[in-house]
Amino acid sequence: MKNSWRNAFLLLLTLLASALRAAAQTADTPEMADTLRQNGKIYVVVAVILIVVIGLIGYLISLDRKVSRLEKEIR
Template sequence: MRNSWLNRGLALLLPLLLLASAALAQAPGTDQPEMADALRQSGKIYVVVLVIVIILSGLLLYLVRLDRKVSRLEREVQERS
């Protein structure tokens, strides 16, 4: 049971890691947007990152809970048949 949750967790995190690596693989000589500089200077970039982390963790928790409910319902259906 633990291995299946681990596999599911890895399957959910793998696309996020691929997106992060693609974002970090940009050429270092590219110009950054002015908005990013302004947010970084005022310290608001941390608020933006925090909001993104909260949203993504909420989505992940929702998917985990939904998967548990579906697994429970599948077991109940299998037991009845």
């Protein structure tokens, strides 16, 4: 169980690091991002992405718990 939390954390850390690296490498910002930022809608986009990622992580953790419980029952 402890190993699965570690794997989920490492996966999240890897995804965040790659996203930050990609954001840092863009020299000029796209026009769409400027428009979303000016209208304040960029926060809605970020919030939706965070909700989706948190939901996926929660689903994976619950799925891991169910599989672990079934493995214990089989033994």
